[in-house]
Amino acid sequence: MAGAQELKLLGWWAPGVSPFVLRAQMALAIKGLSYEYLPEDRGCKSDLLIASNPVYKKVPVLIHDGRPVCESLLILEYLDDAVGLAGNGKPILPADPYSRAVARFWAAYVNDKLFPSCIGSLKTTKQEERAGKVEETLSGLRHLEGVLAECSKGEVEAPFFGGDSIGFLDIALGCYLPWFEAVGRLAGLGPLIDPARTPKLAAWAERFRVAEPVKALLPGVDELEEYITTVLYPKWNVAVTGN
Template identity: 50%
Template sequence: MASVKLIGVSASPFVNRVQIALNLKSINYEFLQETFGAKSELLLKSNPVHKKVPVFIHDDKPICESLIIVQYIDELWTSGPSILPSDPYDRAIARFWGAYIDDKCFPSLVELRKAKGEEERLAAVDKLAAMLVLLEEYFINCSSTTGNGNFFGGDSIGYVDIALGCFLGWFKASEKLFDVKVLDIAKTPRLVEWAERFCSDDAVKNVIPETEKLMEFAKRNLMK
């Protein structure tokens, strides 16, 4: 049987992406918990370029970068539900939105955490809101195309769902930590409904950390 391991930190949304993909495919794996701020010898050996999690190790061969890992899992384990669309055009569009989320979401969350004063904090929230409004429009378009409005991927969780959904825990934690509204039902009502469905899915609900735990993690490690 193939050896499947994941090096990660439970609070990392990028690690959560890989965990969700593995759960969707019903793949058993060994989770190797890293200590935040420290880098194990295995991590440095497995990811000598970026030296960061997640690292997916399949038969002693390491693969890095969360969305690349998700694509690898989807291509290798074809017996489970598909994560990426089968149509080449739809697959390219999904990858585009995944890259867009990575380009906009995490940097804006970092800006929010590092903001000095209300003006900088609101500017970071505005960036997140602008991203989410565009994703709301894309979600509505996906729903009209597939005839199913449950997820970006149709009637089941797909690539864009994983790319965005991994941040939902940090959205909630940021709202409480900084007294802001990230996912606003007045601006993106369909995404608010989507977020509830996503977080209640069996592949997700035991992966995304609880809000209080993320707040504790942030206060202990990120807000010193």
């Protein structure tokens, strides 16, 4: 519970489909913080959103006692840092400075490279360009397989990037799990996180999907596919088939 402190989350109108909003929701759930969810519509943004994130006008925005924090990864960091917020006994970032830097590096990679490549494979109808995006995505997933191996100490396999519990990089990547599945299906590629190619990552994904408290927040893949085809395809002006 947030106690006397007020938390509001400016989120997306369609529940679960914004991986960025999902990140904030996952962190709030892990910390056991209650908050008011205010959905935003792309076509009709509220005055509160425009005032809270005047630069990008995007969600999520966390509003803590009237003060806005923008950008999903920064919201995760803020929730760890904010003194007096209930739940900050459960840190999301690692305690060790080097491990924090590594987690931040890979979270930025996932955000800026991996997900754009993955979604880029749906945004083009040019076969060569699409094959390039798919290869970039698979190469990114192979990098993360290596990161996961690094997180394991000796013989003991770490269940999560954060060690025994879900941490910063788990949330940064886990919010995209339904997207990897939906894109794999829509592009006719099969599962992008494939146990044959990246066994550790595939096992991690299975654990993450059923982990409390994030599992209730993850959208269904069918639902997400429908959102991509009915909302995003017209916006991108492409309709890619699996062929």
